[in-house]
Amino acid sequence: MKIFIVAEIASNWEGSISKAKKLIKECKNAGADAVKFQMWRASDLYKDHPDWKIIKKSELTFDKAKTLKAYSDKIGIEFFCSGFYPEAIEFLESIQVKRYKLASRTCTLKDPHSLETITKISDYKKPVVISMGMGGNKRRIKKILGNKKITFCYCISEYPTDFKKINWKEIRKFDGFSDHTLGIIAPIVFAVIKNQTKTKEIFIEKHVKLKNSKGPDASSSIDIEQLKTLVKQIRLI
Numbered sequence: 001m002k003i004f005i006v007a008e009i010a011s012n013w014e015g016s017i018s019k020a021k022k023l024i025k026e027c028k029n030a031g032a033d034a035v036k037f038q039m040w041r042a043s044d045l046y047k048d049h050p051d052w053k054i055i056k057k058s059e060l061t062f063d064k065a066k067t068l069k070a071y072s073d074k075i076g077i078e079f080f081c082s083g084f085y086p087e088a089i090e091f092l093e094s095i096q097v098k099r100y101k102l103a104s105r106t107c108t109l110k111d112p113h114s115l116e117t118i119t120k121i122s123d124y125k126k127p128v129v130i131s132m133g134m135g136g137n138k139r140r141i142k143k144i145l146g147n148k149k150i151t152f153c154y155c156i157s158e159y160p161t162d163f164k165k166i167n168w169k170e171i172r173k174f175d176g177f178s179d180h181t182l183g184i185i186a187p188i189v190f191a192v193i194k195n196q197t198k199t200k201e202i203f204i205e206k207h208v209k210l211k212n213s214k215g216p217d218a219s220s221s222i223d224i225e226q227l228k229t230l231v232k233q234i235r236l237i
Contacts, residue, residue, distance in 0.1 A: 001194065001195055001198070001199060001200060001201065001202065002200065002201040002202075003191060003201075003202050003204060003234055003235070004033045004034070004201065004202070004203045004204070005031070005032050005033050005034075005204050005206075005230070005231055005234065006032065006033065006034045006035070006036050006203065006204065006205040006206070007023075007027035007030070007032040007034070007035050007036070007206065007208040007227060008035075008036045008178075008205050008206060008207045008208060008217075008221075009023050009024070009027075009035055009036065009037055009207075009208060010036075010037065010038050010207055010215075010216075010217040010221075011038070011055070011058040011215040011216045011217045012207070012208065012209040012210070012213045012215045012217050012218060012221055013037070013058065013215070014054075014057065014058060014213065014214070014215045015057035015058045015059070017064060017067060017068070019210065020037075020064075020068055021068070021071050022210065023035070023208065023209075023210060023224075024068065024071060024072055024075070024077060024079075025075060026210075026224040026227075027077065027208060027224070027227065028075050028076065028077040029228075030224055030227040030228040030231055031228065031231035031232070031235070032077065032208075032227065032231060033077070033078060034077060034078035034079070034080060035072060035077055035078070035079055036079075036080055036081060036082065036101060036205065037060050037065070037068065037079075037081045037082075038060065038081060038082045038084070038103070039060045039065060039081045039082065039083050039084060039085075039088040039091075039092065040059070040060075040082075040084035040085070040088075041059065041084070041085060042055050042056045042059050044084065044085060044111070044112045044113065045084065045111060045112075051216065054215070054216060055216065058215060058216070060081070062091050065081065065091070065092070065095070066095055069095045069097070078098055079097065080092070080097045080098060080099050080100065080101060081097065081100075081101065082100075082101040082102065082103045082106075083100060083101075083102075083117055083120075083121070084103065084106060084111065084113065084114075084117060085112075085113040085116070085117055086113060086116045086117050086119070086120040088117070089117060089120040089121055089124075090120065093124055093126075097126070098126065098127075099126050099127045099128065099129060100121050100124075100126055100127075100128050100129070101128070101129045101130070101131070102117075102118065102121070102128060102129070102130045102131070102141075103131055104131040104132060104133035104134040104135075104136070104155055104157050104178075105134055105157075106118065107130060107131070107132060107134065107135070107136025107137075107141060108134050108135055108136050109136070115144075118141065118144050118145065119144055121145060122144055122145045122146050122148075125148060126148070127148065127149040127150070127151070128145060128148060128149070128150050128151070129150075129151045129153060129176060129203055129205075130150060130151065130152050130153060130176075131153045131155040131157075131176075131178040131205075132152055132153060132154065132155055132174075133155030133156055133157035133178065134157050138152065151175050151176045151203045152174055152175070152176060153174060153176030153177055153178040153203060153205065154170065154171045154173075154174040154176065154177050154178070154190075155177070155178040155179075155180070156180060157180070158180060159180050159217070159219065159220040160180055160181060160182045160219060160220035161179070161180040161181045161220070162181070163181050163182075163183075163185065163186060166181070166186060168189070168193070171190060171193065172193060172194075172197065175194070175199055175201065175202050175203065176202065176203035176204070176205070177190045177202070177203070177204050177205070178205040179204070179205065179206055180207065180220045181220075182220070182222075183222070183226070184206075184222060184226055184229060184230040184233070187204045187206060187230060187234065188230070188233050188234060188237070190202070190204065191204065191234045191237050192237055195237055204234070206221075206222060206227070206230065207220055207221035207222070208221055208222055208223070208224065208227050209221040209222070209223055210223070210224070211223050211224075
């Protein structure tokens with residue numbers, strides 16, 4: 001079984017290129033297959049948020065994404081993003097990412113530009129990873145995306161997620177797991193379950209931070225040492 005482990009950096013780089021590079025390098029050293037960021041516009045999704053200044057600072061611009069993609073390429077770890085608006089997808093295609101991610105909230109088609117973003121991804125032949133934590137119509141999404149490789153991820157959109165809320169019977173139906181629980185037990189259990197079902201390839205995504213991170217995603221993220229342990233245990237399985 002092939003396991004693709006993604007370190008979801010999200011907002012934990014806190015708008016700092018130096019912190020982002022440190023996280024990318026640490027994730028590479030920990031054995032992750034890829035790092036993932038989020039490319040949204042704060043004005044689209046968080047206009048009236050009480051933490052507007054912090055969120056705005058973590059907005060991934062095209063120039064910053066280009067810098068981080070080049071750095072990731074240099075040290076040998078895949079870089080990709082969740083895209084939240086169609087121009088982001090066009091840009092990510094221009095820097096030659098290998099895959100796209102659709103966030104849970106995009107799948108509900110309630111955010112500005114959600115449908116246009118999914119439609120734009122359909123223009124390209126890259127694989128797509130999709131989190132289903134907030135619901136969404138799988139059949140409709142498949143129809144829009146057309147004939148391409150799609151990995152749907154089991155996900156609970158609570159930050160952090162209570163381990164007891166995971167439906168282990170339901171999770172068997174998915175080849176991906178975007179996990180927001182604290183610690184590393186949940187993705188390890190998922191790997192064991194999928195190994196028993198003889199699945200050929202699975203996708204595991206976990207939010208990762210530096211130890212002193214104070215970003216919006218820090219409370220539901222593991223640190224680099226935990227990531228190292230997670231990768232080691234899953235590879236052993």
